Structure formats: C-alpha cells, structure tokens
Amino acid sequence: MDAMTAPAPSDTPLLSIRGLGIRFRTAQGDWQATRDVSFDIARGERLGIVGESGCGKTITGLSMLRLLPPRVATVEGTIGFEGKNLVDCAARDMRRVRGRRIGMIFQEPMSALDPVFTVGDQIAESLRVHQTISKADARARAIEMLKRVGIASPERRVDDFPHQLSGGMRQRVMIAAALICQPQLLIADEPTTALDVTVQAQILDLLRELSASSDTALMLITHDIGVVAESCTRMLTMYAGEVIEDAPVDDALRRPLHPYTSGLLRSLPHLSERRSKLPSIPGRVPTLNMPTGCRFQPRCSHATQGCERPQALLDAGDRPGSGRRVRCWRFRDIDLPGVVH
C-alpha cells in the first residue's frame, strides 16, 4: 500500500492517497467507515467524488485536513501531499497546510460562517493567520477576493455580516475565504446542495473558472452526477466505504465498469421516459455488517460465484496509465449500460 503500486503518473501527483481507512469508536464497537481508499489528484485536476449518504465521501474529505474528532476516529494509510504525510505529520505542519495549501468549503454556508464577524474579517482571517500582513492590506485583499468571486460592490459588502447576505452570496464568501491563500487544492463538500438551481449554476461556473484560472485542483464531493458531469474531469464513485470506480467523467458516464455505477446512472429520472418505471437498485446500502467479499454483491444482479471473495481495485484502463480502475473482478465479462445506449 505505498506509492509504488500506483499507476505510473507522468509527473508526481499533487495529492496521493493510499490505503486510507477510517475507523470510528462507537458505543456498539468499532465501525470501519472507509477502507482501502486510494486515489491521486493531479495539479489543476477537477475530481468529483460521488456516492450516497454514508459511503464515506465526506469523511475522506475531512480526514485530508485532519478534521475528524481525534478521540473517536482512527486513520490508517497515507495522504501524501507536497512531501508530507497528512495522516501523521506534526500538528504544526498540518496547520500550515490547512486553509493555506488545501482550502475547504462546506454544504451549508450559514453554519460555516461566524454570525458575529463581518465577512471581510472572516475572509482576511486565514490570510492573517498564515502570512504576516497588515490589517489594512488584508482588508484590501479580502475586497479583491470578493470581487473575484462575483460579489457586486465588494467595498460595501466586506463590512456585511453573514445574515445580511443571501445563500448564494454566502457560498461565494466561503469560496473567497477558502481561496484567498491561493491553495493548491480546494475540497468542496456538496457546495451547491443548499442552493437553488439557477444559483447552483453560477457557483459551479465560478468554481470551474477559478480552478482553471489559478490552476487550483478541485475535489468536489457530491451526490449529484449532473454536477460532476458539468464540473469535473474525473469521477470517483464510492460505495459502502470503498472506492469502487475511478474513471474520466465521460468514460464513466458512457461505459461504467462497476454494476453500482451503472445502476446509479440508470436510476436518474432524466434518462427514463416520462412516467415510466425508474430502474432502481434493490436492497439497501450495508452499514454495520459489511459483506465479506464484494460489498455490493447482495444487491448486484451480476453477482456470481467468486464475488464472495474480497475485491481489489483493479487497473481497468484500455491503455496503460489511463488510470481507469474498478473494484469488480468481472468487469471484462459484463457489459453495463451507461447514460447513453
């Protein structure tokens, strides 16, 4: 489980996660939330992580900034970032990464902003923590950043409190605060779920544009495959705490290799005739008692003898180094529908 087993990348990835397993201590015993999560993010790449609630996508993001409660969460594996392993580097090093080299925005901008400070103070805060900068300069940078995220009359808005802003403007403020230190990677966890669809379109455009213009890599965590299709270059699908597929977005949509990815895509109402029966995946996501072999096997219509064995994330690229991976040993034998057929 070290970087040697990864598909040889053309240059060193910005982020390299290997064998990440997160366990929580609960009253009912230990709960393995994720296991064997491994993936890379290249510089400037936009990766979408999709999955249903409980699949481990959010805690993977939180673990990268070491934001999990240390008393109950145990993290194993490595998170390689700029020569450091974020799983066990010193707290002091972690503080230099958090908010400065890796920024993060959350789903609910209202609970992520402090109601008693102006938005300008909150944007400037990360700057003042990480750099030696005068108050006046920090304020000027905050105004400049508000302008970059598309807030009208930023000179006035900088002194507003969060409650004076609409939901979309609050999310813009969060993006401004996350990007002001020019991080290499921005983790966005469901950044548009609380927003209306017309505002979501604005925020997704903004994220994509800022990522492209500043070469900031984006890790977008979402349950919405449409959002990934529009914003990302690669899609990582998670199920029951494991990465089950990793592919360029267009490939994943057109020709998914894992039955779960295919099932998710086919259940989207966009693709079915109006009023027709929507294809669905039978059963429920396992939570506490994980199947020993393939975790999707109890719900999988392609399950057969052999699926009860533990599944590894296999290299499935048509060409070496394409980085296409799938956790299904039968991927060459089964032909699965995607969004187009």
Next chain:
Amino acid sequence: MAALAEQPIVSVRDLVVRFPTQDRRATVKAIDGVSFDVRAGETFGIIGESGSGKTTVGRTLVFLQPPTSGTMHHDGVDAASISTRELRQHRRDYQIIFQDPNAALNPRMSIVASVMEPLKLAKSGTASECRARAIAALERVGLAPETGDRYPHQLSGGQKQRVLIARALTLRPRLLVCDEVVAALDMSIRGDVLNLFAELQRDFGLTYVFITHDLSVVSHISDRIAVMYLGRFMEMGPTEPMMAQPLHPYTEALLSAEPSPLPSDLRQPRRIVLQGEIPSPIDPPSGCRFRTRCRYAQPDCATTEPVWRELTPGRFVACHYAGQPGFMSSQPTHHGSAS
C-alpha cells in the same frame, strides 16, 4: 387525462396569501394571485426556487393556510362557505406529505401508532380495526408488518418516507400534496419511492400535486407543470411541450441551469446563466417580477405587468413577448431523451 367536462378536483382562482414580517412592519406576498385547476387523476407539478411560494400553495390546498383572498373549490365545495365541522370531514380527502421525514414523525411514537393517528382522530373504527388498517397501509407501501413496532430512529430515510405515505393513505384521500418528498432521499432510493407514487396513483386513482425544485423529478412524474416565481405562476402547461419548448424566459433559464449527467459531447453548449438571486417577496419588482433577471427584458416590462394568458390551448404564460416570432429563438432543448 380527465374528460373536459369533468369537474376539477381543485379549482383555485386569484389566490393571494400574505404574511406579516416578524417585526410586523411589512408584508410578505407569498402568493400573489395564482389561478389553476387540478384535474382528477392527474399529477400536477409545481416547480420553483426557494421563496417562490410553492410550499405555501401546497399548504393552502390542504387547508393548513387560509387564503388572504381569492377562491378555492375542492370538488365544487368552497371551504369558506361550510361549517368547521363539515370542513373537518371534508378536508380528509386532501392530504399532504412533507419533505423532512424526521420532522414529520414523533420520535416517541411507534410507527404503527403514528400511522393510525389520523384514523383515531377521524374516529374511524375501534382501536384494533385502526391498527389493522395501519398495518395494511404499511404493507401496501412495501414495509413489513413488523416495521410497525419500531421507532423512527430505527428506520432509514426511505423507510420513513414510506411510513409518511402510508399514513397519508389511511384516510383514503382523493388528493395528495407531495412537498419535496424525495429531496431528502438518496439517488438509488429516490427511484423506488417515485415508482411507488406512480403505482399508488394507478391503484387508488389518486391525484397528486407534486411540489419540488428538482426539474428531473417533476418532469418525470407530472402530466402538467406550473412554474412559479415570486408568488406568481410564470408558465403552466403539459409537461412534454413545455420541456421541449418553454414559453417563458424563466422556464428556459431553469431548464438550462439543470446540470445534465451526460458526456461532454452530448451536453448542450453552455446554458443561460441567470444573474443574481430571487428578489425579496416583500417588495417584488414592478411590472413583470422576473424582469430583473431576464435577459430579454424591455423597458415596458418594468412598467406593465404581463397578463396571464392562454397562448395556445392548455398552455398559459405571463410574458408580454411570449409567442412572438423570433422571441427566445436560442431555445435549449431539454436533455430528457438521450437514451
């Protein structure tokens, strides 16, 4: 589709609902003049952004919110004209299911107790009869009878939503208002619950008013759709023609803002991005209330309020320019039929 002569199950005319703001200094115009019919057996979708007033419409339809003005007839009966006692009987036919299944179930009541509550309130049979009917309702929505003895925290989100559907069905309503009923559910479950709604409609001849912000959901399930913005309907009509060729600039923008799960070469070139956000319903813009975000707005849109008119049979729109040759000619086609 119901025959033309048939009486609509609900008929709403010039509905207005206003609320005072918290400091009582201003008035929120939550619904500001809306007229529509819901036909027996159909699914009528209402789509809109937050603050559009769609939830208030739903609550008004099931008598949870008295109208400020305007009329509503349920099966020809004007609720304002009957006694409280008659109303209590009458309103059983019109039920609502809310978005958040956690907030809608009492955590200290067993599932079966929650489901039989409406029957008890309606004094409909003995306790054991009520219980039997509640269990039957649970089974009908695909839950095992043992589920009845459990408590809300022991169920998943999808199961809880099924419990709410079962509870709404116990009184055998004719109309069911579904307010964002699948928004809180995971993707793989959402399809199952939507399928259940369709099945129940067939079996019980139910009529639905489906309120949601999710275009893919509303367009999948609805026969007709109303598009709401700042307390008014912007457009109303049958689903397919509206999706294929919207008449109102707001509908056009909504359709193009919806992220489509398609490979890049099949996606429509970039959409119309609406600037800004929905204005405050306390002080909506003059004239057409969408004009502040409309890319086609003309000077007269600020001065004259568009008339709600039937442009072609069954298709209503509130826009001065809708239907004029060349208007909104860069029509996006909806991504509905890629497969």
